[in-house]
Each structure stands twice: as structure tokens, then as C-alpha cells.
Amino acid sequence: MTKIAVAGIGYVGLSNAxxxxxxxxxxxxxxxxxxxxxxxxxxxxxxxxxxxxxxxxKNLYLHATSESQHAFEDADFIIISTPTNYDEKTNSFDTSSVTETIKKARSVNKKALIVIKSTIPVGYTDFLSKELNDNKIIFSPEFLREGNALYDNLYPSRIIIGSHSTDAIKFAGLLKDCSLKKDVDVLFTGSGEAEAIKLFSNTYLAMRVAFFNELDSYAMAHKLSTKEIIDGVCLDPRIGNNYNNPSFGYGGYCLPKDTKQLLENFRKVPQELIKAIVYANRTRKDFIADDIISKSPKIIGVYRLIMKEGSDNFRQSSVQGIMKRLKAKGLEVIIYEPEYMSDNFFHSKVIKNLDEFKRKSDIIITNRFNSELTDVLNKIYTRDIFGVD
Ligand SMILES: NC(=O)c1ccc[n+]([C@@H]2O[C@H](COP(=O)([O-])OP(=O)(O)OC[C@H]3O[C@@H](n4cnc5c(N)ncnc54)[C@H](O)[C@@H]3O)[C@@H](O)[C@H]2O)c1
Known part of the structure; x- marks a missing residue:
């Protein structure tokens, strides 16, 4: 049986494992x-x-371990899915966990194909392969959505492999063989191209969110119906009626950092659009925060810190950007977040009881509407027009 080690068991690592x-x-x-x-x-x-x-x-051939050597030695394939957070100082991803893990893996296993699934800057695989004099490191982008991580791997939109080598073809076969989708598109590309596919895909998604958010800002400013405009625009099959629900901004772990990384990769190439996609998200949050302030609330309730319905983490959620802006203007913010155990979140009080939270808030801001807010509709502030993610 093929032995595979997976390093970094988060959303990407666990679903692949x-x-x-x-x-x-x-x-x-x-x-x-x-x-x-x-x-x-x-x-x-x-x-x-x-x-x-x-x-x-399920009956799985799965072993979990904190011993890296135990995981890496004898493996035929080693998948790297450790974090690559955006570093504001270097304007680039911090790839140190990926580099360190690859070095650790190679020190005990010379033969395995190392497959990077973490999102990395364009050029990283090539750079590292040359630096380590190692031609068995490849990149394969991950396209899962949090909350649907394993589903998206069982039914992948596509499998992209940044190499044409025999081992890379074998690895694509393993992914395809374990998927439940009948016809999976598999694309073998150069490593830089695979890295670019990941960053351009996420930047396109961010652009789409930013576009419908700016449409919404325009409609709000001119007292027009956002719903009617989006319905009419999206009936054009070239535009499509999906991924068009306005929000406080695009957020989550990937879109904010991947757009910024792509902008950095464009440093020597003329562009206007990529920069605009990054800046549009800030402008949208400024607009939303100003609109909330214009309603003169004394206490602002934040309902959930999560990015989207069903999420279990608060990474880069857009409501936090709104909170920061409101607090910078000296407004009091209280929070309701059942997934957060502490009493304070960045100096804002966390109220554990939903009824108390509703009573204390003059206005309740929520990125996505939830039916448990139905009794306080007069206090709700949201741009969730269609009730979907
Ligand atoms: N979350 C997503 O939706 C998503 C989608 C596509 C790609 N990605 C990319 O995949 C990578 C991982 O994302 P994630 O959401 O799975 O992250 P995560 O934070 O959920 O998981 C990362 C895991 O790596 C572990 N880890 C950190 N340093 C380690 C080390 N040196 N050795 C071993 N384990 C280590 C952490 O403990 C954690 O369990 C990132 O580059 C991200 O951009 C994420």
C-alpha cells in the first residue's frame, strides 16, 4: 500500500488525509x-x-502522530499543509513553516515526492528546489471551502499539479482515485503556473465579492434596491446568479492574504485591477462603518465574529474590520459569539446570553442574518440581501 505523510492537520491537511x-x-x-x-x-x-x-x-488506514520522523520515514509522498500567513512587514507570505517542514522531512526521507498544498508565492517551489538542490518538490493548489473541506476533495472542481514528472502523475492518480466524482479534470502545469492558478483564482473570487459589494454601496448611496439590480444583472448567463450576495467585505483565511500576495507578485508588472481588488475591501468597510455610525447608536452589538454561516473560526472575518473602525471612533461595541469562551475580545465585552445581548444593543450588526434574530428585526444591520453565503 502507498504510504503518505501529511504535515499540518488543519482544514487542508485533515481533508486530504x-x-x-x-x-x-x-x-x-x-x-x-x-x-x-x-x-x-x-x-x-x-x-x-x-x-x-x-x-x-469509515474504515480508514489513518494514523495520527506528533512524531515527525515516524510520519515521514518510508513515506512515498509527503504532503505539506502548514500555514502561510501574510507578513505585513515583508508584504509577502511567511513560508517558514513550509520550508522548515520540507527540510525536516528530507532529513529522514530522501526518496519521497514532496507535495506542497499550502498556498505559496509564485516562484517559491522553483526557488526552494534550487536552494535545496532537490527536484522532487512540487506544488498542487488546494481549492476547498472551509465547512466543505472533505466534500470539495471528494468532488473536486479540478486537480492541478505543478509538474509533469512520473511521480506527479502518480500523485494525481491517488487524488483522482479517492474522489467520488466521475470525471475529474486534471491539469499538469509548470510549478509557477500552478502557483499562479491558485492566487489568480482566489483574486477573481475576491474581485466578484468586491464588485457586488460596490454595487451595493452605490445602491445604498442612491436609495436604490440592491436586490432588483443584482437580480437583473445576474440574469445574464455570462455573469451568472451565484456568489453575488453583498457582505461587509471579503474575509476568511485565504482571500485577504492571497490577493495581497498576488499584488506583491505583480511588483514589476503594470496593473490597476489587482490593487483595486485589495483596496476595494478597505473602502467597503469604511463605507459600512460610516453608515452604521450615521444611525447614532450608543451601544453596537456584533452578532457573531465568524466569516460565514456554519464557520468555526474568526480568521480575518470582515466584521472585525468594521468593529475596529467603530471602536476607533470611540463607539462601544459588545459581542455575542458562542464559539468564543473568554469575557473580552480586544477590549470589547463578550455577552454570553443572547437575550441580554439583544436588550443591551441599540443596533445589532451581522454579516449574515440568522433566524435567531427574527425577534429584533428593528435593530438589525446587515447587507445580507439573499440569505446565502
Ligand atoms: N482554509 C482554507 O480554506 C484553505 C484553502 C486552500 C488553501 N489553504 C492554504 O493551506 C494552508 C493551510 O491552511 P489551513 O486552513 O489548513 O490552516 P490551519 O491553520 O487550519 O492548519 C494548519 C495546521 O498546521 C499545523 N502546523 C503549523 N506549523 C507546523 C509545523 N511546523 N509542522 C507541522 N504542523 C504545523 C498547525 O498546528 C495546524 O494544525 C495555508 O497555506 C492556506 O493558505 C487554505
Whole structure:
């Protein structure tokens, strides 16, 4: 049986490990020993229906370990899915966890194909391969959505592999073989091209969100119906009626950082649009915050810190950008967030009781509407026009 090690068991690592462990011996490795214990006990560390179900009910060849050597030695393939946070000082991703993990893996295993699934700057794979004199490192972008991580790997939109080597073709075969989709498009490209595909895909999605948000800003400013305009615009099949629900801004772990990274990759290439996609998100949050302030609330309630319905984390959620702007103007903000245990969030009080939160708030701002707010409709501030993500 093929042995695969996966390093970094977050949304990307866990879903890939579960996918591949249907038919391969998979060793899931993470520096977070709590996560490893949970997986050993079949408890899913993330909120994801398919991941929870697979862990609990499927017969998988899955082993979780905090011992990197145990995971890496003898592996035929090593997947790297550690974080690449955006570093505001260098204007680029911090790729140190990826580089360190690759070096660690290579020190105990010279033969495995190393597959980077973390999102990296364009040119990283080529640079690292040359620096380490190693021609068995490739990049394969990940396109999953949080909350649907395993589903999106079982039914992938496409599989992109940044290499044409025999081992790379074998790896694509493993992913395809474990998917449940009948015809999966598989594309083999150069490594820079695969890296660019990931950043351009996410920047396109951010552009679409920013576009419908600016449409909404315009409609608000001119007292027009956003819904009627979007309905009419999106009936054009070339535009399409999807991914068009206004929000406070694009957010989450990937879109904000991936757009900024692409802008950095454009440093020596003339462009206007990529910069505008990054800046449009700030302008939108300024507009929303000013609109909330214009209603003169004394206490502003923030309903949920999450980015979208069903999310289990607050990474770069757009409502936090709104909160920052409101607090900078000296306004009092209180929060309702059942996933957050502490009493304070960046000096704002967290109210555990929903009724108390509703009573205390003059206005309740929420990126997405939830039916538990139906009794306080007169206090709600949202730009969720269509009630979808
Ligand atoms: N979340 C998404 O929707 C998504 C989608 C596509 C691509 N990506 C990219 O994939 C990468 C991972 O994202 P994620 O959301 O899965 O992150 P995550 O934060 O959920 O998981 C990362 C995991 O890596 C572990 N880790 C950190 N340093 C490590 C090290 N040195 N060795 C071993 N484990 C280590 C952490 O403990 C954590 O469990 C990022 O580059 C991200 O941009 C994420």
C-alpha cells in the first residue's frame, strides 16, 4: 500500500488525509498534540460534516502522530499543509513553516515526492528546489471551502499539479482515485503556473465579492434596491446568479492574504485591477462603518465574529474590520459569539446570553442574518440581501 505523510492537520491537511486514507496508509502529523489526540479518538478538530462522518464511521488506514520522523520515514509522498500567513512587514507570505517542514522531512526521507498544498508565492517551489538542490518538490493548489473541506476533495472542481514528472502523475492518480466524482479534470502545469492558478483564482473570487459589494454601496448611496439590480444583472448567463450576495467585505483565511500576495507578485508588472481588488475591501468597510455610525447608536452589538454561516473560526472575518473602525471612533461595541469562551475580545465585552445581548444593543450588526434574530428585526444591520453565503 502507498504510504503518505501529511504535515499540518488543519482544514487542508485533515481533508486530504481523510480522502487519501480510504485507499492508502496515511500518517497525519501536526505539532499541535491536542489535535493529534482528538484524531486518535475519532473526534474531528474542525466543523465539517464529511470530516466528522469519515473519522467516526469509515474504515480508514489513518494514523495520527506528533512524531515527525515516524510520519515521514518510508513515506512515498509527503504532503505539506502548514500555514502561510501574510507578513505585513515583508508584504509577502511567511513560508517558514513550509520550508522548515520540507527540510525536516528530507532529513529522514530522501526518496519521497514532496507535495506542497499550502498556498505559496509564485516562484517559491522553483526557488526552494534550487536552494535545496532537490527536484522532487512540487506544488498542487488546494481549492476547498472551509465547512466543505472533505466534500470539495471528494468532488473536486479540478486537480492541478505543478509538474509533469512520473511521480506527479502518480500523485494525481491517488487524488483522482479517492474522489467520488466521475470525471475529474486534471491539469499538469509548470510549478509557477500552478502557483499562479491558485492566487489568480482566489483574486477573481475576491474581485466578484468586491464588485457586488460596490454595487451595493452605490445602491445604498442612491436609495436604490440592491436586490432588483443584482437580480437583473445576474440574469445574464455570462455573469451568472451565484456568489453575488453583498457582505461587509471579503474575509476568511485565504482571500485577504492571497490577493495581497498576488499584488506583491505583480511588483514589476503594470496593473490597476489587482490593487483595486485589495483596496476595494478597505473602502467597503469604511463605507459600512460610516453608515452604521450615521444611525447614532450608543451601544453596537456584533452578532457573531465568524466569516460565514456554519464557520468555526474568526480568521480575518470582515466584521472585525468594521468593529475596529467603530471602536476607533470611540463607539462601544459588545459581542455575542458562542464559539468564543473568554469575557473580552480586544477590549470589547463578550455577552454570553443572547437575550441580554439583544436588550443591551441599540443596533445589532451581522454579516449574515440568522433566524435567531427574527425577534429584533428593528435593530438589525446587515447587507445580507439573499440569505446565502
Ligand atoms: N482554509 C482554507 O480554506 C484553505 C484553502 C486552500 C488553501 N489553504 C492554504 O493551506 C494552508 C493551510 O491552511 P489551513 O486552513 O489548513 O490552516 P490551519 O491553520 O487550519 O492548519 C494548519 C495546521 O498546521 C499545523 N502546523 C503549523 N506549523 C507546523 C509545523 N511546523 N509542522 C507541522 N504542523 C504545523 C498547525 O498546528 C495546524 O494544525 C495555508 O497555506 C492556506 O493558505 C487554505
Amino acid at each position: 481523510l480522502l487519501l486514507a480510504q485507499k492508502n496508509e496515511v500518517f497525519a502529523y501536526d505539532i499541535d498534540s491536542n489535535k493529534i489526540e482528538k484524531i486518535k479518538n475519532k473526534i474531528c478538530p474542525i466543523k465539517d460534516e464529511y470530516c466528522e462522518d469519515f473519522l467516526k464511521n
